Amino acid sequence: MSETVKHAETTPEVQQPWRELGLKEDEYARIREILGRRPTSAELAMYSVMWSEHCSYKSSKLHLAQFGQKAPKTDALLVGIGENAGVVDIGQGWAVTFKVESHNHPSYVEPYQGAATGVGGIVRDIMSMGARPVAVMDPLRFGPADAEDTRRVLPGVVAGIGGYGNCLGLPNIGGEVVFDPSYAGNPLVNALCVGVVRHEDIKLAFASGRGNLIVLFGAATGGDGIGGVSVLASETFDDAHPTKRPAVQVGDPFMEKVLIECCLEVFAADLVVGIQDLGGAGLSCATSELASAGDGGMTVWLDRVPLRDSSLAPEEILMSESQERMCAVVEPAKLDAFLDICAKWDVLATVIGEVDDSGRLTVQWHGDTIVDVPPRSVAHDGPVYERPFARPSWQDALQADDPSSLPRPTSGDELRATLLQMVAAPNLASKSWVTDQYDRYVLGNTVLAQPEDAGVIRVDDETHLGVALATDGNGRFAKLDPYAGAQLALSEAYRNVAVSGARPLAVTDCLNFGSPEDPDVMWQFAEATRGLADACLELGVPVTGGNVSFYNQTGDAAINPTPVVGVLGVVADVRRRVPIGFGAADEVVLLLGEARDELGGSEWAHHVHGHLGGLPPRVDLAAEKALGALMAAAADDGLVTAAHDVSDGGLAQTLVEMVLRRGVGASVTVDDVAGDAFVALFAESVARAVVAVPADRVADLEASASSYGVPVTRLGNTGGETLVVQGVLTVAVDELRAAHEGTFPALFG
Amino acid sequence: MARVVVDVMLKPEILDPQGKAVAQALPRLGYDGIAAVRQGKRFELDVVGEITEERLAQIRGAAETLLSNPVIEDFTVRVEDAI
Incomplete structure (x- = not known):
């Protein structure tokens, strides 16, 4: 028997477990004020879960507003922040919806199911926009590669992503795998999904029209x-309180697959008014958000919800995060047709409520009213915090500790040894141990996938229109300078998309940080959001949506601030996409962009010296934009046969990956790149790419580069079975491959 | 030699997609009257020597660390007749 509103009205003195549910004293007081009485237990459950950090964005809201205020003018954005996912126009009547989300804490508790349900959740976000999901990507971050906990978490996470995504029949076209001690005990499992929809078929989450039914x-x-949602995302793990761990959510990808097909058929038959997926906070979230975004109120008969476990209390039903569920608003006249389609797909469908004009969200339980609230107060008018933030006292010392004092390799032998050490570093080594567990080509529309710079998917069979996607983030850069670090994440993702031959259009972001109650962390967050918003404005790519994950910390130690940025671009003709690998001998190898002595936060400093200090590479968005424009033009004109951006690990890593992709060697000189060979090979200056150009097109490319103001340095030629840096080092392709591809199997079996 | 059997089942509150799939298939094949199916794993461990309390404790340890995933699964350990 659940507590009724009537009972709550007559017993104002009853003590309620608001603190245990993660609410603060003033928040509980506000709930009483909103309702004019104490909440029922079901109402308390709803408010607590919807006002949690995870659902209400109460600490981040003020800062996230910049993404709207500073949004660049663009006609491409069809649906912006606030809906389940942003929608971007890519032309020819096609639109693309994409979003990245975190599933960090669940993946730490139960790696396989946590990561699997992370994929499931983001896929449903995309479905709820009316789109067909076409690909996923997973940016992952773990503690040190050889740490015991990483050995537990990484294989489970990778298997979970592969298990769910492969069963669902969605290609996994990219992502990242990064190791850093700061993620020990706080792995970051972010999941991105992209879907395709015709303009006229876009769906939104709202419940309107009196008498319409909630299914x-x-x-x-x-x-x-x-x-x-509320407990996990609001408080750090503490071994002393294992009872706070909730029942692990288990995903069923085959259920999700029929749900996708069922939704698409229902959309095609125009049978829904609004639609919402059930994710964090389950029915509490779905019903209050639908009602709040609609034009009236809603009544829900909670006892009609089909249960797997008949002993669940109504509070638990409201909060349950069972997977593979959706909520639709359906006109009564269309209900039978809707239910017929669900029956055809073996999908359980139940009318659980009705839209009305009461302005209230009421929930009935066997005839009693157990919830009676203004829906906006639950879903949209949650608390907003102006959390104090201050530049950490250690920030100056960190920036002063620059890597100039670290011993650098100088002789050819030392540089050769450093190169082999670097290409085998866990962060730079081949990730095929991971990506080979994912199906990258199912559905038959994958044009490029890992280890390419960006994943590219064909959208239209006739016109060859496609999209490119890349995600990047560098927690070390962001730790050194969060403002610049967030911009550098965008800069790199933008570059990866551009280098593949796509025109960057829009951004999604997953902001992974420590506790917002720590002013140091809050400063990192404020700086990172400000930096990202400023850079998006300058590059002309709006943020369309994303997610914030706070409380990624163990005790007082927060993770490196890690804004992960996904950039989506449009490829006019996927047949002109540019791969990273050298494809033929006797082509000319050119470096686009300028190198500087920038090694702060670099992979070299991290891997060789375990050093983190100084300043990250200088942000140069104008140069990034110019490089992007040049690469788009070069792809259109078919000037380049291969292109690969320069980022983690510097020019050396770029050349190695271009050589290894198809086993075509190269001979280059780095004398004209920078001051010395070491800086030339390992500095991580931005806005750079290496391209291969047929000998008879070099003049054209140089002319084009000059018109865009992009500096060009001739490095050498492709060919042979070695990578030669003239006067410095020679390494056989086989030796490079053994070093680059041996790391993951040695670590993870 | 004696045999120790370890049965591993998903905890009751955890979704069991395989069991659900079996439950849905049964009536399609004409097997009616089955309300729910839960699927688990059975391990048979043939133990050298006598079964002592100490040995059983060891096996419980193995069940907790290797044979089951205690985050989502429960297990039971029992001794079967000698083989």
Whole structure:
């Protein structure tokens, strides 16, 4: 028997467990003020979960507003921040929706299921926009590669992503795998999904039209992740309180697959008014958000929700995060057709509520009213915090500790040894141990996938229109300077997309940080969001949506601030995409852009010296834009046969990857690149790419580069079975391959 | 030699997609009257020598660390007749 509103009205003195549910005293007081009485237990459950950091963005909201205020003018954005995912016009009547989200804490508790349900959740976000999901990507971050906990978490996470995504039949076209001690005990498992939709088919999450019905469809509701959202995302793990761990959510990708097909058929038949996926906070979130975004109120008969576990209390049903569920708003006249399609796909569908004009969200339980609230107060008018932030006292010392005092290799032998050490470093080594567990080509539209710079998917079979996607983030850069670090993440993702031959259009971001209650962390967050918003404005790519993950810390030690940025670009003709690998001998190898002695936060300093200090590479968005424009033109004109950006590990890593991709060697000189061979090979200056150009097109490329103001340095030629840096080092392709590809199998079996 | 059996089942509150798939297939094949199916794993360990409390404790340790995933699964350990 659940507590009724009537009972709450007559018993104002009852003590309620608001603190245990993660609410602050003033928040509880506000709930009482909103309702004019104490909340019922079901109302308390709803408010606590919807006002948690994870659902309400209460600490980040003020800062995230910049993404709207500073948004660049663009006609491409069809749906912006605030919906389940942003939607971008890519031309020819096609639109693309994409978003990245975190599933960090669940993946630490139970790596396989945590990562799997992370994929499932982001896929449903994309479905709820009316789109067909076409690809996923997973940016992952772990503690040191040889740490025991990484050995537990990484294989489970990778298997979970592969298991869910492969069963679902979605190609996994990219992402990242990064190791850093700061992620020990706090792995970052971010998941991105991209979907394709015709303009006229875009769906939004709102419940309007009095008398319309709320249909819950998909899996039955169980005790999955009860309180997971509020408890997990609001407080750090502490071994002393294992009871706070909720029931792990288990995904069922085959259920999700039929749900996708069922949704698309329902959309095609125009049977829904609004639609919402069920993710964090389950029905509490879906019903209050639908009602709040609509034009009236809603009544939900909670006892009609089909249950997997009949002992669940109504509070638990409201909070359950059972996977593979969706909520639709359906006109009564269309209900039978809707239910027929669900039956055809073997999808359970139940009318659980009705839209009305009461302005209230009421929830009934066997005839009693157990929730009666203004929906906006739950979904959209949650608390907003102006958290104090201050530049950390250690920031100056960190920036002063620059890597200039680190011993550098100088002789040819030393540089050769350093190069082989670097290409085998866990952060730079081949990730095929991971990506080979993912299906990269299912659906048959994958044009490029890992280890290419960007994933490229064909959207239209006739016109060859496609999209390119890349995600990047560098926690070390962001730790040294969060403002610049966030810009550098964008800069790199933008470059990866541009180098593949795409025109960058829009951004999604997953902001992974420590506790917002720590002023140091909050400063990092404020700086990173400001930096990202400024850079998006300058590069002309709006943020369309994303997610914030706070409380990634163990005790007082927060992770490196890690804004992960995904950039989406449009490829006019996917047949003109540019791969990273040298494809033929006797082509000319050119470096675009300028190198400087920039090694602060570099992979070299990290891997060889375990050093983090100084300043990250200088941000140069104008140069990035020029390089992007040049690469787009070069792809259109078919000037380049291969192109690869220069980033982590510097020019050396870029050349090695271009050589190894198809086993075509190269002979280059770096005498004209920078002061000395070491800086030339390992500095991580931005806005650079290496390209291969047929000998008879070099003049054309140089002319084009000059018109865009991009400096060009001739490095040498492709060919042979070695990588030669003239006067410095020679390494056989086989030796490079053994070093580059041996690391992951040695670590993870 | 004696045999020790370790049965591993998903915790009752955890979704079991395989069991669910079996439950849905049964009526399609004409096997009616089955309300729910949960699927688990059975390990048979043939133990050298006598089964002592100490040995069983060891096996419980193995069940907790290797045979099951205690985050989402429960297990039981029992001794079967000698083989």
